[in-house]
Amino acid sequence: MKVTEPLPDPSAVLPAGSWDTYKRLLAYVKPFWVAFSLAVVGNIIYAAASTGMAAAMEYVIAAIENPTEKNRLLLTLVIVGVFAFRGLGTFLSQYFISYVGRQVINALRNQVFNRLMTLPSRYFDDNASGRLVSKLTFNVEQVAEATTDAVTITLREGLTIVGLLGYMLYTNWKLTLIFLAVGPLIAAVVSFASKRFRKISQRIQGSMGDITHVASESITGYRVVRAFGGENYERHRFQEVSNKNLRQSLKMASTQAISIPVIQVLVAIAIAALVWMMLAPEIRGGMTTGELVAFITAATTMAKPIRQVTSVHAKIQKGVAAAYDVFETIDEPPEQDPGTYSPDRVEGRIDFDQVCFRYRDQLDNVLEGISLNIPAGQSVALVGRSGSGKSTLVSLLPRFYEFTGGDIRIDGRSLRDFSLKALRAQIALVTQNVVLFNDTIAANIAYGALRNCSREDIREAAAKAHALEFIDRMPQGLDTMIGDNGVMLSGGQRQRLAIARALLKNAPILILDEATSALDTESERHIQDALESVMQGRTTLVIAHRLSTIEKADRILVMDNGRIAESGRHEELLAAGGAYAQLHQMQFSEQP
Template sequence: MNSSRALYFRLLREIQPYWPVVALSIFCLAAAAGVDVYLTSLLKPLVDQNLRADSLARSEAWDLPLEIFGLAVIRLVTNFGSDYGSAWISARVMYDLREKMFSRFLKLPVRYYDKSSTGVLVSRVTYDVSQIMDAGVQVMTTLVRDSVTTVFLLGLMLYRDWQLTLLCLILIPGVALSIRIVGRRQRRISRETQSSMGDMTRILDESLSGQRMVKIFGGFRFELTRFLRVNNSVRTLTVKRAATSSMNSGVIMLLIGITLAFIVYYASLRAQQGQLTAGAFVSFMVAMMMIQSPIKNITRINESLHRGLAAAETVFGVLDETEELDDGTQEIGRAKGALKLDDVSFDYGGNNRPALDHVSLDIAPGQTVALVGSSGSGKTTLANLLPRFYEATSGGITLDGVPVNQFRIHDLRRQFAMVSQDVILFNDTVAANIAYGDAAPDLERIRAAATAAFALDFIEAMPEGFNTMLGENGVRLSGGQRQRLAIARAIYKDAPVLILDEATSALDTESERKVQAALENLMQDRTTIVIAHRLSTIENADRIVVMSQGRIVEAGRHAELMDKGGAYAQMHRVQFTQQVEETAP
């Protein structure tokens, strides 16, 4: 766990590039504090001179009011400068941190997302970053303004009467002890609050994105119970944090009150003895009353600091995560598409059985290879190893005879296009979704890709054609339409290797026919790996590879495997029987 000192200094390094604005803001804060204290010091001449009937001539009576007016103008300027500077620094550093976090998220390996909730990750970028800077700016403002104010007021009190001032210092040990005890509790509560807010965001993300499943399966009460539990946790922690802060401030105010009672009594005795003028007494008492507010704010700085440090732990934890391994140096233009897996094994971790167990497979350029088998047999895992979504535990994978880890990862992934059962569409235009990833999209290519994917008809029927916004994940489209847009995107990319992960398994017969025709256009002159559930869709594949428990149990063309009468023939007979039963009157 990072120490508080290390976390805070790391946060200061994020602020360091903007030190001119920080310096200006600090100067304005200090100047504003100085003006406030100087105004307090003017109470002595006001009481001792201006308020006496025989003290000043009429012309001299304007001196002090004009001085106060000038100080008010300076206070206006310095207050605006400090507030604006603090807000600018806070917004800028939040921008930087969120940019760094988002960039790091996009570079993290797939394994990181396998064990992380999207809602928690969103909470890191939105809630935690704002907590850091709210606390950071508040700490800086309090530390400068209230510390300077306290020092100046203390100096004024020493100047007016040093003996009375020494009485005020007796509360310092008690304040320090209170801060130390409360700080530990605040840090723990803030850390628990961060975790609870992450859970709340996760539950919101799951419940709202899956609202149809919630409705159809009657999950309202279950989701509400989950949300109420975490919402109550956030409420309880918020109250605990406020109670701890209030108790800390209350104890300090009690110490100040006790000290104040002694000071008033002692000051009264000194005034009676003529050792303290009325103006000096008033100035001292106002300064002493004013010093309570900055001292109170300084005691609360611990709460803000530890809330920010708890958030900093999670934010910097993300920034410290190891990025995807990208140690390849070899560039590649357009691959021929020859793939080879040589004795490849892979383990997700925590399982007794590896997902892939010594798999060897040779795929020639332009060849269509279908992977079939029951769920959990390793088909999708094998496909995910090719673009290095995961790294093989052992064995080697080559593209055109070169190990895939020798290519720069961006260059390697440019050689692959993917169409899966779970289509991802972005809340953008149709054209932007088809040309996704292209910084300079070509409208003619977009139209040609849509035509080849048999998507042009329904696209042109939309209100704004290719400029129509799709909404979140293309919610307004049918399953077949979304699938054909995904195929158009793969056609537009024009990658030499294509991965089809059960691209038609969730479609009705009519949609499947259109999507299958689009896939045939897409597969031309490309090395294609097809992960298929319906065996009828891959009978024309150049090779069919049957997998079971992470191993290849047989491979060959459809006719060869049917004649062999092995695992593939058995699977085919079962599916054929089911289809006959489903279509029988």
């Protein structure tokens, strides 16, 4: 059924008009043209059968007026044949257009997700995760209505209208022109309703994103919500966004509810005019009673398809609004990746050369003129108060953010020379905000590019991270499911799995961002021993709040307001009596 053809280019420019957006959406149908063609054939069959039902009224009247055996048999065959023909058309149109629609949704959903996987960190900083999930679920389903229901109704009912009009013109063109006189009025009502549908649909997309966002935050943070008595606040917040969605949905319903009966009344006026005019002999001409009844039947039968075609605009406008939002994400420029250098393994020498950085919406630099040379295999600890730039500095190394001034080099090559994949393959990362997946312990340790690691290697990494002591007590050991973000584990256990993951990667550069923050004193001592052995032969950047964990570092940097305030070994900095000595004294004086 599917013809192999490339999907539309996701980097195409986002069209401004709703018709352009819809045309772009319909371009996704092209690879499935065979199924779409069968759906069109089905719609033609359906329309022909509907026209045939109206035309058959002439035979019904003839059979009533002259009930011979031949007429009775003919009438019976016509009724069964017309309905069977119509049933075939219904099946072909509904199944194959649904097939095409779901394929389009699948393609769109995959394109959106694939693009999300390539977008820079700033995009995720600017967009709440709940709203992004809403794009993948609710918005894409709205597109489904535009590509399935809307296309089906437009083709099926539109062709029915054409068939019935053709029959009416053939039977009596004068009466048909009278019926068509009401057409411009119907078009005006539809045009007004369409604009309103599109505007309201855009608001509904936004309000659904808000609902997903608020619900996601409340569900994932349920412990904080309950511990701090936030239930009423969250209920109020959810009720607000839900009510906003309700108001927009009711506006959509009222517009649809008003426009449909107005169109029906206009069609009824046209039919009433026909009935009145056909009584005039000069217009009726030589039409028989059967032809008159068939003509009236065709005119009244047209009321339903006209209503359907006009009401489909609500679905189309919903789909266009959703498609515009979906295409907006697809058209977001991905991370810049011009580099081509892809070494198997670097030595790990890192040079920061007058590095500056500022976030897009900030005027002041977060990092100012950072110059630092780290020999391969050396461990460097970053300390300082919150907001001093420690985490920002290490985030530049895997290019989660692009430095805005100066240069960063690994083994003498600028980070921008590396391809992103090759660069990040050289770096293992452990943060205080551990991310785990709703999968087994083994799958969380051997995640992503590590998934082909042997069971022995996974156990060895877990052992070095002192994680086996709790893993072996689990019901299925390494195969135990740990729940959403490792909800079944303690903070220390989750941290040790993240460390095991970094150990398994065996990268030449290791970044530890508060990696031992969630551990108790005993676990920290074990992990510290493990980390010290792991650091051997690796260039390690350690961000630490507890100064006791970095006393053995080759060099300690004290960060302050985006600059390096002090640099040296633990003993040297204590002897200097500067910022590090003050931090050290404050920490240890707080301890009992």
